Structure formats: structure tokens, C-alpha cells
Amino acid sequence: KAGVTQTPRYLIKTRGQQVTLSCSPISGHRSVSWYQQTPGQGLQFLFEYFSETQRNKGNFPGRFSGRQFSNSRSEMNVSTLELGDSALYLCASSLVQATDTQYFGPGTRLTVL
Amino acid sequence: TQLLEQSPQFLSIQEGENLTVYCNSSSVFSSLQWYRQEPGEGPVLLVTVVTGGEVKKLKRLTFQFGDARKDSSLHITAAQPGDTGLYLCAGGHYQLIWGAGTKLIIKP
Numbered sequence: 001k002a003g004v005t006q007t008p009r010y011l012i013k014t015r016g017q018q019v020t021l022s023c024s025p026i027s028g029h030r031s032v033s034w035y036q037q038t039p040g041q042g043l044q045f046l047f048e049y050f051s052e053t054q055r056n057k058g059n060f061p062g063r064f065s066g067r068q069f070s071n072s073r074s075e076m077n078v079s080t081l082e083l084g085d086s087a088l089y090l091c092a093s094s095l096v097q098a099t100d101t102q103y104f105g106p107g108t109r110l111t112v113l
Numbered sequence: 114t115q116l117l118e119q120s121p122q123f124l125s126i127q128e129g130e131n132l133t134v135y136c137n138s139s140s141v142f143s144s145l146q147w148y149r150q151e152p153g154e155g156p157v158l159l160v161t162v163v164t165g166g167e168v169k170k171l172k173r174l175t176f177q178f179g180d181a182r183k184d185s186s187l188h189i190t191a192a193q194p195g196d197t198g199l200y201l202c203a204g205g206h207y208q209l210i211w212g213a214g215t216k217l218i219i220k221p
């Protein structure tokens with residue numbers, strides 16, 4: 001089975017711009033979660049989608065949004081980028097439950113200048 | 114708010130030494146997962162423990178879930194450079210609660 005794929009792997013943006021990141025889960029996995037990872041804050045949960053609906057949400061501002069398509073692929077969008085948004089954004093898929101084993105992609109490294 | 118505290122945050126030891134990493138909470142979890150993350154990659158699951166008092170072994174790694182299901186530990190025997198990485202614990206309730214991680218460096 002192919003693993004979780006994320007595109008792009010690296011991204012450089014400037015403050016005020018917006019960005020869209022993409023995630024393709026493992027075939028058959030219906031839950032997709034997004035995380036932000038920084039050296040100072042560790043792994044922070046952004047949101048989780050299941051059957052095209054946001055099922056759980058972390059404590060992030062509304063500039064962070066996401067969606068899931070009928071084929072379980074997911075995108076996350078960050079609008080009005082800030083310097084503090086520079087981070088590794090990880091996508092993880094799991095079979096059904098948010099507490100099932102998380103299978104992570106390699107992440108998208110976002111740098112905001 | 115449920116929190117998972119990992120300690121130590123950073124550990125650098127020589128090859129062949131033993132070490133223990135802790136994951137503690139005041140909350141009860143239905144399960145606890147341990148992941149390892151290497152540079153440039155996403156975390157990879159090592160083990161899931163679900164029963165209070167459970168002990169699981171993965172080669173030189175021993176995982177223990179506390180009797181009250183509030184804490185867990187990871188013990189590595191005779192650490193090797195290949196064990197280097199970021200070790201993360203995650204507690205399951207209705208969603209996963211993540212610890213901040215332990216950065217482990219094993220020097221040859």
C-alpha cells in the first residue's frame with residue numbers, strides 16, 4: 001500500500017499571502033488529521049476530517065482551514081500568513097477513529113518570510 | 114484540558130547505555146501510543162498499549178502503561194545510534210493528546 005503523500009514538500013511564502021497544502025491518505029483510510037510542528041511548541045493538532053466533515057478542531061485561529069473530498073484526500077489552507085506560521089505541517093491518516101494509529105506523511109515545510 | 118508531559122525533553126547518551134523516557138498525565142487514557150520521528154520524516158508508530166499495567170517489548174525497547182492508565186514509560190536497553198530520534202507519546206480519549214516529545218541522541 002502506498003503511504004500518505006503530501007505536496008508540496010517545501011514552500012516559501014511571504015507575509016500576507018495564502019497557501020494550500022495537499023494530503024493523500026492511505027487507501028481505505030477515512031480519517032485525515034493535520035498537525036503543525038515547531039521546535040518550540042511540538043506537535044499541535046489543527047483539525048481532523050472524516051467523511052468530508054470536520055470532526056475535531058484544535059485551538060488555532062480561523063486563518064487555518066481545511067476540507068476533505070469524497071475520495072478522502074484533504075487540503076488545508078492558511079490565509080494571511082504570519083511569520084509564526086513557519087513550521088512543518090504534517091498530515092496523518094487513520095482507518096476510522098481519530099485515536100486509531102496515525103500514519104503520517106513526510107510533511108510540508110513552510111517558510112514565511 | 115488534558116495534558117501529556119514528557120520527560121526528559123532532551124537526552125544525549127553514549128552507545129550502550131540504558132535510558133528511560135516518561136510520559137505523564139493527570140488524565141486517564143483509553144490507550145497510549147508511542148511514535149518515533151526521524152529528521153525529515155513524519156512520526157512512525159512504535160507501539161500501542163491499552164491495558165493498565167501492560168508491558169510490551171519491541172527488541173531492546175520496553176513500553177509500560179501505568180496501572181491507572183495515566184502514565185507510560187519507554188525503556189531502551191543498550192542504546193544504539195539508530196535509536197536517535199524524537200520520541201512522542203500520544204494518549205487516546207476521543208481524540209489523541211500529544212506530548213511535546215523527547216529528543217534522543219545516541220553517540221557512537
